[in-house]
Structure formats: structure tokens, C-alpha cells
Amino acid sequence: MGLDFGSTASKGVVLKDGKEIVCTAIITSGTGTSGPERVKEKLLKESNLLESDMEAVVVTGYGRMTYQGAKKQISELSCHAKGVHFLVPDVGTVIDIGGQDIKALLLDKNGNLSNFVMNDKCAAGTGRFLDVMAGVLETEVSMLGEISMMSKAPVNISSTCTVFAESEVISHLSAGVNKEDIIAGIHISVAGRVAALAKRVGIKDKVVMVGGVAKNIGVVKAMEDALGKNIEVPKLAQLTGALGAALFAFEALNK
Amino acid sequence: MGLDFGSTASKGVVLKDGKEIVCTAIITSGTGTSGPERVKEKLLKESNLLESDMEAVVVTGYGRMTYQGAKKQISELSCHAKGVHFLVPDVGTVIDIGGQDIKALLLDKNGNLSNFVMNDKCAAGTGRFLDVMAGVLETEVSMLGEISMMSKAPVNISSTCTVFAESEVISHLSAGVNKEDIIAGIHISVAGRVAALAKRVGIKDKVVMVGGVAKNIGVVKAMEDALGKNIEVPKLAQLTGALGAALFAFEALNK
Numbered sequence: 048m049g050l051d052f053g054s055t056a057s058k059g060v061v062l063k064d065g066k067e068i069v070c071t072a073i074i075t076s077g078t079g080t081s082g083p084e085r086v087k088e089k090l091l092k093e094s095n096l097l098e099s100d101m102e103a104v105v106v107t108g109y110g111r112m113t114y115q116g117a118k119k120q121i122s123e124l125s126c127h128a129k130g131v132h133f134l135v136p137d138v139g140t141v142i143d144i145g146g147q148d149i150k151a152l153l154l155d156k157n158g159n160l161s162n163f164v165m166n167d168k169c170a171a172g173t174g175r176f177l178d179v180m181a182g183v184l185e186t187e188v189s190m191l192g193e194i195s196m197m198s199k200a201p202v203n204i205s206s207t208c209t210v211f212a213e214s215e216v217i218s219h220l221s222a223g224v225n226k227e228d229i230i231a232g233i234h235i236s237v238a239g240r241v242a243a244l245a246k247r248v249g250i251k252d253k254v255v256m257v258g259g260v261a262k263n264i265g266v267v268k269a270m271e272d273a274l275g276k277n278i279e280v281p282k283l284a285q286l287t288g289a290l291g292a293a294l295f296a297f298e299a300l301n302k
Numbered sequence: 303m304g305l306d307f308g309s310t311a312s313k314g315v316v317l318k319d320g321k322e323i324v325c326t327a328i329i330t331s332g333t334g335t336s337g338p339e340r341v342k343e344k345l346l347k348e349s350n351l352l353e354s355d356m357e358a359v360v361v362t363g364y365g366r367m368t369y370q371g372a373k374k375q376i377s378e379l380s381c382h383a384k385g386v387h388f389l390v391p392d393v394g395t396v397i398d399i400g401g402q403d404i405k406a407l408l409l410d411k412n413g414n415l416s417n418f419v420m421n422d423k424c425a426a427g428t429g430r431f432l433d434v435m436a437g438v439l440e441t442e443v444s445m446l447g448e449i450s451m452m453s454k455a456p457v458n459i460s461s462t463c464t465v466f467a468e469s470e471v472i473s474h475l476s477a478g479v480n481k482e483d484i485i486a487g488i489h490i491s492v493a494g495r496v497a498a499l500a501k502r503v504g505i506k507d508k509v510v511m512v513g514g515v516a517k518n519i520g521v522v523k524a525m526e527d528a529l530g531k532n533i534e535v536p537k538l539a540q541l542t543g544a545l546g547a548a549l550f551a552f553e554a555l556n557k
């Protein structure tokens with residue numbers, strides 16, 4: 048079993064023989080809440096297994112140190128790398144846009160982390176940036192991707208800073224610009240910011256996007272334009288940390 | 303006459319013989335509005351002078367290029383340096399916190415600019431940061447300084463980013479922390495950010511603070527703590543750009 052206790056969600060994967068994903072679960076409350084316990088219960092219930100059936104548990108994420116009963120705690124970055132490599136064996140660069148940070152990982156052929164860059168000090172380009180903009184636009188953040196696909200003339204957002212960009216969005220709104228064009232401009236702004244960070248770590252085929260923001264098709268398309276490359280978003284994009292933890296658990300048993 | 307057309311205010315100074323400040327005016331609307339015309343009219347009216355009495359007009363600030371009829375346009379930084387040096391002849395470092403940017407200037411003995419650093423890309427530490435926090439705290443931004451003086455135990459704000467710091471302030475509020483302690487923590491956060499920038503240009507006695515945020519006594523005190531130095535805030539702190547422009551106008555006549 049691999050568990051990933053983040054700041055806003057708890058995720059888990061049950062893996063059989065280091066190969067087969069038996070069950071996955073996501074609870075949208077993170078460390079410091081009941082999320083960690085609930086995700087474990089959910090996994091056991093849905094897989095019809097007992098805690099004693101788990102041969103090894105590895106835990107990752109921001110809340111990994113508060114959890115008792117794991118065989119190992121392993122850093123998020125290593126788990127993400129391993130999880131993504133399992134899903135997309137020929138991955139080179141992983142771009143992970145979370146709610147409050149951006150990470151770019153460079154992987155070697157075996158899926159080991161060879162370099163990474165991270166921004167967790169500035170909200171620009173993160174999920175939080177999109178939350179702020181969705182608030183101003185009075186739109187659900189989950190709708191942004193779809194709406195932006197209708198844009199024919201994305202606006203230019205010149206400020207990177209969330210606060211200054213918010214003012215620009217308000218000006219565009221009061222000038223009567225279409226929401227789809229504003230949202231498309233917002234996605235281009237996020238992509239510019241994230242692409243700059245990713246280029247610092249290196250862009251190596253295949254490029255894979257994970258993290259909550261990878262569900263936003265508008266950001267993914269804007270990232271493809273910014274990098275001039277196709278980007279793959281695995282179906283289990285939110286679960287790569289927990290999956291990597293489960294793979295480490297399997298490895299730990301076999302050492 | 304020196305005029306300073308900023309993004310949020312228009313300011314002017316009438317100077318006699320390069321020495322005597324005859325009249326000053328501030329209109330709280332900037333370039334692109336009627337502010338520039340109004341500040342000029344106000345200066346002439348209050349000084350009982352005619353436009354033809356002005357021997358030379360120099361204009362500075364963001365809107366300087368849109369103004370017709372000036373002898374010269376001179377950059378803000380040079381005008382600020384000159385204006386501050388006129389008010390505080392032994393100034394070394396000038397720290398200017400505006401509504402949307404932070405500047406730190408290093409001056410030589412003659413009041414000429416020898417180096418500067420500027421941040422206009424990030425709202426952290428600027429007047430805008432304080433505006434956002436005042437909004438969350440439902441407090442007038444002009445009251446922040448005074449309220450913070452009552453604090454006995456300032457909170458720690460760990461994020462520099464405006465967006466993340468705003469979340470911290472909201473948490474403190476919902477945990478029932480006193481407003482004065484939260485505001486004092488906000489001022490310490492601004493001071494930390496600004497002091498780091500100022501150190502990059504160099505801290506040389508005397509240290510002078512100008513710009514809108516210099517009116518906030520809480521930020522000034524927190525800056526003194528952060529730098530371990532006394533800071534002087536000239537009475538005409540908002541007018542140093544216009545004053546410098548007027549000094550340049552006088553110089554231009556005498557060359």
C-alpha cells in the first residue's frame with residue numbers, strides 16, 4: 048500500500064506484486080484532518096482486504112511524518128518520479144502543478160530522479176492562481192479548462208504576479224471582454240510561468256503533466272504551445288505519489 | 303515647477319531660486335485622468351502665480367511622456383534622489399515603497415544616484431500588499447500603522463507571497479488573534495521583504511524612507527528593527543519626485 052498525505056488531499060493505492068493496481072482512493076482532506084485515516088479505510092473497504100493483508104506500507108507527502116505504522120517515509124519527489132515512470136515508462140520531464148506549488152522533475156531512463164526545480168514561495172502559476180482568478184470571474188475552477196477552449200482571441204495578461212494579474216482580469220471584465228478570452232489568457236499566463244520553470248530543469252521527451260492542474264485541458268494545451276511539444280497526462284495523474292510509494296513498498300519487501 | 307505624474311497620484315512643487323519651496327500640491331488621481339491638469343491648476347492658484355511666471359517646468363513619473371509643454375522629462379529615480387538629497391543633505395540610502403513597487407537607491411555625497419534596485423513584478427512588500435491585508439482585516443489602510451503600535455505579541459507570517467500571507471492572516475483571524483498583533487506581523491513581513499531588497503543596493507547612513515507606505519509608522523518602525531538603524535521620513539516624503547523635478551528645472555535654467 049502506498050499513501051500520499053498532501054496539504055489538501057489524502058491519496059492511496061493498493062498494488063499487487065509491484066505490478067497490478069488493485070484499488071485507488073482520494074479523499075479531499077489532507078494531513079491534520081481525518082483524511083489520512085479515511086483514505087486507508089476506503090482502500091481496505093473497496094479492495095475487500097484487511098490491514099494485515101498489506102505486506103508493506105510506504106507513506107509520502109507533506110504529512111508523512113505524522114503517520115504511524117508505515118515501513119518507510121519517502122519524499123514526495125522520489126515517489127512522484129517512480130509513480131509517473133510506472134505509468135509512462137519513457138517519461139523524461141515531469142511537470143507537477145499543485146494547489147500551492149510547481150515542481151519540474153527530470154528523470155533518467157530508469158525513472159530515477161536526476162534533477163528537479165520547485166517553486167513553493169510564489170502563488171503565480173499554481174492552482175491557487177487559478178482559484179483566485181476563478182473567484183474574480185465567478186466561475187467554478189473545474190470549468191475553466193472547458194470554457195477557455197471556446198476562446199478565439201485570448202487576452203494578454205502582462206503581469207506574472209497573482210495580485211497584479213487579478214487587477215488586469217478585473218479591468219478586462221469591466222471592459223466587457225468575453226470570459227473565454229480572459230480565461231484563455233489566464234491559462235497562457237500560467238503556462239508561461241510553468242514553462243520557464245520547467246526549462247530550468249530541462250525538457251526531455253516525453254513530457255508528462257501531473258498534479259491537480261493537469262486536469263485543466265486549457266492549461267495543458269497552453270503548456271503544449273509554450274513548449275512546442277506534446278504533453279501526456281496519465282489517467283491517474285493525481286495518484287502518482289501514492290503509486291510511487293506503493294512501488295517503493297514492494298521494493299522494500301524484495302530487498 | 304516640478305511635476306510628478308504617477309499611476310495613482312499627481313504631485314507638483316513650485317520652487318523659487320532653486321531653494322525655497324513656494325507651494326506643493328497632491329491630487330489623488332494619476333496619469334490618464336484629469337489629475338495632471340488639476341495639480342498644475344492647483345499649484346498656480348494656491349501660489350497666486352501665472353503659468354508664464356514659471357521659468358521652467360520639468361516633469362517626471364510614469365506619465366511624464368504624455369505631458370506637453372515641459373522643458374525636460376527626467377526619470378523618477380533621478381528626481382527622487384535629487385529631491386530627497388535636498389530635504390536630507392546627508393542621505394545615503396533611500397527606500398521608496400510605493401503602491402505597486404519597491405525601490406532602493408544608493409546616493410553619493412552630492413545626491414547623485416550611484417546604484418538602485420527595484421521590484422515592480424511582485425506585490426509582496428508593496429502598498430498593494432497592505433491594501434490586500436487591510437481588506438481582509440476590514441480596516442482602513444491608513445489606520446494600520448497606529449493600530450499596530452498597540453501590539454505586544456506580533457504574529458509570525460511565514461509566507462512572503464501576498465496570496466499565501468493573506469491565507470495566514472485569515473487563519474490568524476479565525477483563531478481569534480488580536481488585530482493589532484496580526485497587523486504588527488504584517489508590518490514585520492513587509493519590512494523583511496523590503497530590507498532584503500535594500501541590502502542588495504547597500505545600507506548607508508542616513509537611511510531615508512519615502513513613498514506612500516512611509517506614512518505607515520508601523521512599517522517604518524519594523525524597518526528600523528530589520529536594519530538596526532534609525533530611519534528618517536521627511537515631511538514631504540510623497541513630494542520628493544516633484545521636488546527633484548523642480549530642482550532639475552532650476553539647474554536647466556542655469557546651464
Ligand code: SF4
Nearest residue numbers: 169208209424463464
Ligand atoms: S509575484 Fe505575486 S504571487 Fe508571486 S510571490 Fe509575489 S505577490 Fe505572491
